[in-house]
Structure formats: structure tokens, C-alpha cells
Amino acid sequence: MNRADSRPNVIVVLTDQQRWDTTGAGGNPLGLTPHFDRMAHHGTHAALAFSPQPVCAPARAALQTGRYPTDSGVHRNGIRLPHNTTTLATEFGDAGYATGYIGKWHLADSEPVPPGQRGGYQSWLGTNLLEFTSDAYRTIMFDHNGHAALLPGYRSDACFDAAIRYVTEHHAEPFFLFLSLMEPHHQNEVDSYPAPTGYAERYAGRWMPPDLATLSANGGTAHRHMGGYLGQIARVDEGLGRLHDALLSLDLSDDTIVAFTSDHGCHFRTRNEEYKRSCHDGSIRVPLAISGPGFDSGGRIGRPVSTVDLPVTLLDAAGIAPSAPTHGHSLLPLLRDAGAEFPEEALIQISESQCGRAIRTERWMYCVADPDADAWDDPFGERYVETELYDLRHDPYEMDNLVGLETHRDVADSLRQRLLRRLRGIGEDGARIDRARRRPSRPQREVDPRVHRLAADPIDFGGRRGRD
Template sequence: MAQEPPGHPNVVVVFTDQQRWDSTGVHGNPLDLTPVFDRMAAHGTHVAQAFAANPVCAPARAAIQTGRYGTTNGVFRNAIPLPGDARTLAHHFRDAGYRTGYIGKWHLADTEPVPPEQRGGYEHWLGANLLEFTSDAYRTVVFDGDGDPVLVPGFRSDALFDAAVRFVGDCTGVGDPAGQRQPFFLFLSLIEPHHQNEIDAFPAPEGYAERYQGRWMPPDLAALSVPGGTAHQHIGGYWGQIRRVDEGLGRLLDALRSLDVFDDTIVVFTSDHGCHFKTRNTEYKRSCHDASIRVPLALRGPGFDGGGTVTRPVSGVDLAPTLLHAAGLPVPEQMQGRSFLPLLRDPGTEWPDDVFVQVSESEVGRVLRTSRWKYYVAAPGADPWRDAAADRYVESALYDLTHDPYELVNLAGVESHREVADELRQRLADRMVEAGEGKPLIEPAPVVATTGQRRVDPAVRTSSLRPTRLGHQPPQ
């Protein structure tokens, strides 16, 4: 069982862009892409079911920074800056005496370089609002605190990890014997394994794409060979980028050891959303599927070492309250997420067996994702660029994740699953209201003709829908 963290530990968040959960070894990827992450998950805490609050860049990031959904914090789609009065992780850690730093991609401003008033309260700044447009694989241009461009050398993720090591060194007094150590909170936001927009490719370091091209592919990508899908073309570069990021994570952990702050530092690794390689719509995310919404999440350090595996579904809105709680800081009542740290200390802690996800830009949609079921509704008359929410939705997808984990058979409208859909519909409506939305009208999906062979065992259906108390597994 994880122990209470002593004092106010340092906190480092390593944040990737567009990384699927099944890119990691602990989730069954056989290519040994993430040995460092896998060790973190094994010896620290692994959140086995972690989900974005929205599978779109800016809303997912805003939710993590504020602990609030996009319809509450105002950032429900891209191209909306984080409101100036929004309280972020940086504000809370600064108020507690931490030195705060942000390195990498921000995507919560409306101009480049990001002006100080749009940096979410971070003191040290070495970032770009849209790093994918200010850089490429071997030319990383970010902006410093004065707004001046800085070229950091090396492969892009390496360059940003190098900057993170320098920041940690500065905070620990390296090169200044008279300097005093100050607790620090660092948010390191990488662009990898996001595609390079202007060439629609996933450029990896030399030799890395070739190492993985033509090898293992997640079953959904292998099965969904739709026109326009790019998985077979790009999977080598995608895997190669992830391998290099993991190597950078290892260097960062080694630096913490060298600087004698490893045991006093919480390190988090996660991503904003996943990637389906244009197999579900015309781009890479913005869908209800786990390929879009499910992400890796592991934590190590004070409060998390020996934490085992959290098996309950956890949302991006839960990360901010968890980190504040782990650092011994108060969690504001305004946060809509909740700390999952109690799950590590008491396996009997009450925790829901579902997460709520908002989908924007492709359409106005809402997801209820339980350990077994995926239920999705979309608003047919809504403008996804203008409307944060809607009054009327229609059932669009239902997946039985126990028997169809890669969501290849849509059961929406299948009569054998009508009772399941009705129960999930009510749970989703309740979740929307809890998130601050109005009570919606959700219309059933049109009836779909089937062979009549499908059925749901009533006992299995009931037990799989009911929330349980089980939320944690100790390390093996």
C-alpha cells in the first residue's frame, strides 16, 4: 500500500500528445517501446483505465490544468484561450511556495508567442502555443519568458527533456553552492507522438521508424482498413517516437537521481488523448472510441510508490486534485474532478465505475465509459464549433468492451441490448447534470435488425452496470 507523502514533494508532469494507452508494455504492447514507463507503473502506481476529459487537444489540456470540464472552464474546443481568471495547477503550487515551470506545447492561448497573461500562472516559461507549427523533428523553436524565440538542439523530445533537466538543476541549486533548494512543479509538454501537420507524417529519429514498421499493430487499426486510414503507413514512425520519448523519460529520472531529489519528487506520465489514424473519422481523434479517449497514466514518488494498479476508470479532470492532494495542498471545491489517492490507501474507497467524456469539434457528443460498456450520444442539430453542449442527443454507439474491446461491433439500436442502453442513458444524463450541463433529452437509436442470436444475461448485465467498491489492486 502506498504511504503518505512527506512534506511538500516536488512534482513533474511528463505529458505527451496523442499517445494511445496500448502503446505501453503494461497494456500488452509486445514491442518493448516503454520499458521506463512500464517500470514506473510496476513500482509506482498504474492507472489502468485512464481517459481524456475530451479527445481534443485544448479541452483535454484545460481539464488537466483546472480540474474542470471544458463546458465549465470555457475551453470546450480548440482555438479558445484559457480564461484569464481560470485557476490552474500553477496558481495552486505557486501559492504554496513552489517554483513553477512550463516547457513545451501549451495550446491554451490565442497568439504566438504566448503572452504572460495567457500562460496559466506559470513563472518559468519555455514554450509555444502550437509547437507543431513552430518546430519539426530536428528544429525545435520555443519562446522564453520574454517572448524571444529559442532554438533548442536535438531531436524534439530530447531537446525538451534537456530543458526540463536544466530547470530541475536550477531549482536544486546546481552551480550555486549558496543557493537554496525550492520545491518545484514542472509541466513538461511534448508534441510527440503527434503527427507533423504540414506533411501529415510521424517523423521519428533516424532508424526508429524502420525498427517498428510492419510489426505489431493494435487490432482496431489492423481491422479498420478504411479509405484514408493511415495506420499501416505511419505506425512505424508513431512507435519510434514513443520509444524515443521513453528514453527521454529515463534520462529525466536519472537526472533526478543525480540531483538527489528522486525520492522527493512525484513524476507523472500521461497524454492528452489517443490516436486512431483516421479509422474512425477523417483525422486522428475526436471520437468516442478508446483509441481516441484512453491514455497511459503512471505515477511514482512520494505517495505513489508501491501503489499497485488502480482499476477504476479515472478522468483527466481527476489529475489536478490528485496532485494537489499528494503534495499536501488543499483541493478547491470548484474542481469537478476528485483525488484518486484514497484508492491507493483504502481499496474499499467509494469510486464510480464510469467516466464521463465530452466530445467536440467533430460533433457535440457525450460518452459514458464503464469497465464493460461504452455508450455514446451525439447532438444532430448542434454546431460543434459554436455549441458547447446541446439539449437533444441521439444514441450513436454502444459497445460491449468485455467481448469487443476494440469496438468493432456497434450495438446501438440492437433490441437485445435495449435494457442495457436504457440504464446507461440514465447514468449518462446524471453525469451530464453533475458536470454542470442541463438535463438532456436523449433519444433511443433507431432499431437495428439482427439475426436474433444476441442476448444479454440479466445477471451479468446487472452486475456489470452496478458501480462497485473495488478500486485497487496491490502490486504482485
């Protein structure tokens, strides 16, 4: 180490809308992500990581605060993070770290993002909605003074270049950097996934997740977009490799924690009319790997965790006690003892498509929604109703909805009680969950993902969708 301060640097790399199974560590066969896979292999890999809310702004608020969206005040898109909220930036800044933010923010109400809406970051090169200020080869962001800056190159390359500049400028002091990429999110105004030149062709037609292969037969955009989507991810991983190389060349590799994850996944309009906003793994399951001091040789965490756990984990690794309450739990005890006390399920909140709640265990996905709530305006429901139940052991791609079946009533009741306990733990003390309409028993299908079998039609509660 070249500086007297022994505290680790911390970098978070956040992608937008990336499924867990696009990484080699997540089972992808195409070799898209060798640098992420190296992090997962030599560092710590959370194999069952989930977003606390499968839409941009709420998930990002949770990553900044360690609190569930209904508590952070950002339960849907279009709501700015409340003023003076305690964030990762304020926690690290108060501990003497230099703090920097680069990329998409999505937690403000104007563009450029005013200084008071930047979450306490000291250094700033960003935009609230990067998808509307840029395209693949024209990246415009705003600097600390609100001046527009045109960054050359492909968009994710430009963001990684800025991150490498930040690391170079701050290498002599402890720093916390949050790098928020646009990729592999679609380009909204044209509904495309613009990969670097030649990359979409490289991956088109080579791989399709079984859930999308099955459900796209009845709609969805996966076959049209998968080449570009995967091409974006491959280029992001190349940028991650360049960032690691920069750390190595600055003699910071052994002193820097790097966390890589995504805000939510993507089901390519197979579960609803959008790309996310559902309880399915395609929406909620994300890649998560952490490398560096405290995490190297941490191995594989095989139990469900949430990205709401990431803020307190990073603070814990830096020796910083949170100054404000959080809902997250540090992952570090799990690295020392796989049986350490830790929630047995991930809790998910859903907005915009429905006012919903879900828990994801190693085996089960259990989801409820309030049919009378306004999916856009109501952060809380009063009377939730069971909508989905999937047995991931027999049905890993969630093709067979078991909700309401007599054969699974005991399972659903147990999960119902677990969900109610989790809701009480985050302030929904008056939550009520009604059972689904009873359906006659039938043998459970052992779902072969290679065969096109459709799930029972999910209940559609409608609702407006925010722009992202």
C-alpha cells in the same frame, strides 16, 4: 533530502496523441517503454485511464484546471483559457512552489504566448502550437521574455534537456514542472510522424493494434505511419529515463512525484476523417502512471479514471487543498482501498466532429450526440441521440455497434440514466437523450479482433475540425 522543505516536488510529463497500448504496461509487446513500465510497476498504474475530451486544447484545459471542458471555457480548439482561471500553476504557486512550463501550450490565442495567457506559470519556455514552430530537428520555443530560442537535438530530447535544466536550477526548493511534448503527434503540414533517424525503420511492420488492423482495410493511415509513431514513443521513453536519472543524481528521486500521461489517443483516421474526436478507445484511452511519494507501490487501479482527476490528485499528494471547485476526484483513496467511493465510469465530452457525450465503464462504451448542434460553436446539446454502444467484454476493439438493438435496450437505458446523472453533475441539467432508432434483435457477435469484421456504420454528424 537536501532541503529543509519536506513537501514533494511534482513533475507532469504530457505526450500528445499517445494510445494506451503503446506501453508495455498497456500490453504492447515491443519493449518500447521500459521507463514508463517501471513507473507503472513500482508506482501506480491507472490501467483504464481516459481523456475527458479527445482533442488537444480541451483536454489540456482539463489537465490544468481539473474541470470538464464545457466548464473550463475551452470546449474546442482555438479558444484561449479564460483570464485569471485557477490552474495547477496558481495552486502550487500560492502554496510556495516554484512553477515552470516547458513545451506545447495550446491554450492561448497568439504566438509567443503573452504572459497573461500562460496559466500563472512563473517560469516559461514554450509555444502555443509547437507543431507550427518546430519540426523534428528544429525546435523553436519562446522564453519568459518572449524571445525565440532554438533548442538543439531531436524535439523530445530538446524538451527533456530543458526539463532537466529546470530541475537542476530549482533542486533546492519545492517545484512544480509541467513538461508538454509534441510527440507522438503528427507533423501537421506534411501529415507524417517524424521519428528520430533510424527509429521508424526499427518499428515499421512489427505491430498493429487489432482495431487499426481491422479498420485500416477500409481506409486510415496506420500502416503508413505506425513505424514513425512508435519510433517517436520509444525516444520519448528514453527521455523519461534521462529525467529519472537526473532526479536520482540530484538526490531528488525519493522526493519527487512524476506523472506521465497523454492528452488523448489516436485512431489514425479509421473512425472519422481525423486522428481523434471520437468516443472509441483509440481516441480516448491514454497511458497514466504516477511514481514518487504517496504513489510508490500503489499498484494497479483497474477501474475507469479520467485525466480530469489528475490535478486534484497531485494537489492532494502535495497536501494542498484546491482553492476552486474541481470535477476531478483524487486517486489516493483508491490506493488505500480499491473499494473506496469513486465514480464508476469515465465521462467524455466530444466536440468539433460532433457535440457528443459518452461514458466508459469497465465493460461498456455508451455514446450520444446532438444531430442539430453545431459541432464547432455549440458547447452543449439540447437533444442528444444514442449513436454507439459497445460491449468491451465481448468486443474489446469496438467492432460491433449494438446501439438500437432490442437485445440491449435495458443496458442502454441503464447507461442512459448514468450519463444523465453525470451530465447533471457538471451543469447540463436540461440535457435530454433520445433512444436510437430501433433495430431488430440478432445474436451478439463474439468479435475476434484477428478477423476483419466491421462495426455497424457510426452516425456521422459532420462538423468542422480545429487545427492541431
